[in-house]
Amino acid sequence: MSRLLQIYNSMLNFYGPQGWWPLTSCKNGSKKTDEPDNGKGYHPGDYSFPKNSRQRFEICIGAVLTQNTAWTNVEKALVNLRENKLLSANSIKKADVEILKKSIKPAGYYNQKSVYLKELADFFISLKGKVPARGELMNVKGIGPETADSILLYAYNQLEFVVDNYTKRIFSETGFFDKSANYHKIKEIFISKLPEDIVIYQEFHALIVLHAKLAFAGGKTGFRKTEILKFN
DNA sequence: AGCCAGGCTACCG
DNA sequence: CGGTAGCATGGC
Incomplete structure (x- = not known):
């Protein structure tokens, strides 16, 4: 198992499924799927959207x-x-x-x-x-x-694996690629190290964003490596 | 009071 | 071509 896949599994185990993409018009378990949700609109664990x-x-x-x-x-x-x-x-x-x-x-x-x-x-x-x-x-x-x-x-x-600024920041600072790596290069690294699985692609990006928000929360001071390495 | 947020376009050298 | 100013609001 690749190190990236191990990190993914650890993050999923720690945070649980995120149910991205959030939809204002979905309600988990509801028959009327086009009505406004009274919650956040997420649908964790349901990949039928x-x-x-x-x-x-x-x-x-x-x-x-x-x-x-x-x-x-x-x-x-x-x-x-x-x-x-x-x-x-x-x-x-x-x-x-x-x-x-x-x-x-x-x-x-x-x-x-x-x-x-x-x-x-x-x-x-x-x-x-x-x-x-x-x-x-x-x-x-x-x-x-x-x-x-x-x-x-x-x-x-x-x-298609999604690479955002958080992905770039976290995984370059933890040595997976150089800070100068461009979008395509980073994307290829993730694709080459992960199974061809839509659910993994969807959840991994969501988990990275969630984790980054928490790790960077309130913090000007850069990202702390220990925060991602605990998933190693 | 600043700094930041799940980028992109247009323009610069 | 690689690098970056400008775009705009709301939350902390």
């Missing part, structure tokens, strides 16, 4: 809205979008851009992100339900490597 096209699209726009932005702010934006009936590709496509901006304002960068959401809606509609290729996803303005992989992994259950 997204259950429909609307949930798939919600993951896509959440992936854009959370760029360099705390998820708590994204949730506020998603609630606003829901209240304004703007959680579907068709409604965002038709939406007045000022209404759209106002809805997503809590998630920040609303001038940029409103354009990104419009582009994303057009693209989503053009897919007609098909799974997008990574390259065409990245041709959509506002979708870079991480957002593309998040969408593919969580919205389309494709085997």
